[in-house]
Amino acid sequence: MIVELGHFALILAFAVALVQATLPLYGAARRDSRLMALAEPAALMQLVLIAAAFGALTYAFVVSDFSLRLVTLNSHTDKPMLYKVSGVWGNHEGSLLLWVLALALFGACAVWFGGNLPATLKARVLAVQGMIGAAFLAFMLFTSNPFLRLAIPPMNGDDLNPLLQDPGLAFHPPFLYLGYVGLSMSFSFAVAALIEGRIDAAWARWVRPWTLAAWIFLTIGIALGSWWAYYELGWGGFWFWDPVENASFMPWLIAAALLHSAIVVEKRESLKAWTILLAIIAFGFSLTGTFIVRSGVITSVHSFANDPERGVFILMILAFFMGGALTLFAFRAGSLEAKGLFSTISRESALLANNVLLAVAAFVVFIGTIWPLVAEMLWARKLSVGEPFFNAAFTPFMVLLAIILPVGAMMPWKRAEIGRALRPLRGALALALALGLLVYALQSGKSALGPVGAGLGAWVVLGALTDLWNRAGRGGIADRIARIGRMGRADWGKATAHSGLGVTLFAVAAMHAWSQEDIEVVPVGGSFHIGGYDILLNAVDQVQGPNYVSTTAEMVVSRAGDPVVTLYPEKRMYPVQAMPTTEAAIDYRFTRDLYLVIGDPQEGGGYAVRAYIKPFANWIWGGALLMALGGMLSLSDRRYRLAAGARRAPAAQPAE
């Protein structure tokens, strides 16, 4: 009964979305305030209905209702409760439901926090949100209905893919979806503004928090996924340039560009058309990501059930929204004339350079991802594009970005001089160069990667600190520190997020440059050495888990006779899916991780064992967390809180 109610709520949500997508739009064109006002209750209603459907599906998973096809395919009575719940979105249909739930949540947030939006803009924004909702609800109901029953329910289910039974992965998809869907909000604002034919500083101030929120969610989601890959897959990699990883990375890059260009619109009323275009493209990449994951056009591990019918449906959604928005853009872009002019050397230009670099980087990722498809269609060539290509083709743009970042961040608006902007950064530059040289002298190998990464990372972090220090004005140290303490959260956010980027850049370079690896056959009771550590394989036991059997090794790590840590790497076998997983044991330290994996027993006796030393591994995700934290600080800045509270801001308010 509860399941049927959920199914019904979903169908009703589709009907409401259709109303929300059409009537307010018509009302806005006719200046009919009653029709426009319809958007708000419709958006809230959608949230209630989709939340009810989601609740019903969750209930079915929690009580293991195997009469539901989806539950049978993805759950099992022995599964721990956390994974019964996360199993709701560990599959194609359920994850779509989570997707539309996030969409409805953002729509409702636009109602709750959009009190100061002009009525027509608000109605149009919500109508575009309604269109996206209607498209995806139709997609669910017609091709991927999560509420289908089985005529003859089995006694037990097929279990969730064991690789997905992990806390890191349980929370990775919800964050990613909040990010993807958050970009739909920027898209809706862009389309609504194109229909209105008016973009100004106030518009940028409304759209930036949504982009920022989406970007924060994407940052956390990507970091969680990468961390999961690192500890779960058993070879210590953290990023593989898999098509689906790329699908989440492209919107992240474009969202980063968008939230910088929105600053220019907000402060200087320039780059308007470009910002609108970025908002459209960012959501376009979100949809492309959905297409890649769910169509099976590009092979990837992440792909859910690959059904061409679904692929075609998503392609139609993509074509409708991108085609429509870009056509609208072509007609209206000419009228979005910039007000604030700026010289070639200025903060505006620096932000434009940031945008060009981020957009080109996203484009490189895009072309690398679809290249196998293009080559097969045009020249019937089967080829691959993988990690080595992306490392070589993508990295230069990030290096350029890191070089210009501290200088651009300190430039004044309108007109600047490079020499003057560099002056306060001389200390940071000298320190960063010295650090790079020091690292080069210390390291044993010849690779330039380590020194360059260390130098660049230091340059970006020190540059961010210099920027804060410089903003504190003149005066004694105590005065300056007091003033830094009173600075707006946006300033703090900027410094934190930029430092985070520096930390991650350094850590990625360090991981590539200085990882150590050892593969050995070790008998029980035997030991081996890696990077100054002695590792003793003390025992190997069979252990019964809740829904798996584990081969657990006890490995005692010591250094020069002093015990360091005892680690227990596992190899698990999940009998229901007949699938093994490796559970690496990791000793996390500030400057390095020690990463141990137990393998198969060997014919001649003993076990195959893999050991890694991963330098500065935690810093990769630490940097990502700093970036997300910087975004949150910026999001909580006073001007957005004021904007949310104010009810009477006029529509077109000049920036300065």
Next chain:
Amino acid sequence: MRALLVCLMLVATPAFAVQPDEMLADPGLEARARAISRDLRCPVCQGEAIDDSNAPISRDLRLKVRERLMEGDTDTEVIDYIVARYGEFVLFKPRASGSGLILWLAGPAMLLAGGALAFAMTRRKPRPEPDLTADEQTRLAELMKE
């Protein structure tokens, strides 16, 4: 990620890809072998390098790479040898020749185009302020009356 579910499920007892018994005694040669096998794709998996893959064919390829290295081949010769037998599909880094040039030059070309466009933008002369719309004219007239 590369944890190729399909590949993992095909093989009953997965271990890690490179087995201790495959490794060469000479650490210099072994390092080269590892570097090469990280750039070669497992022909039957969904995007794993032969270095990470557990499929039997990847093991064969890894052994082949080491065999060629032992015979004194250069890295390029080893890669050419494998590509000649398994096709360019096994290359994770497509060659920058022929239509492959498009792939490699797309990024730099976009950067140049974007840079030129951005530069042109900063050079643009200001356009005169657009006239007020009819609505704004009437509103202005109202305000002036007050």
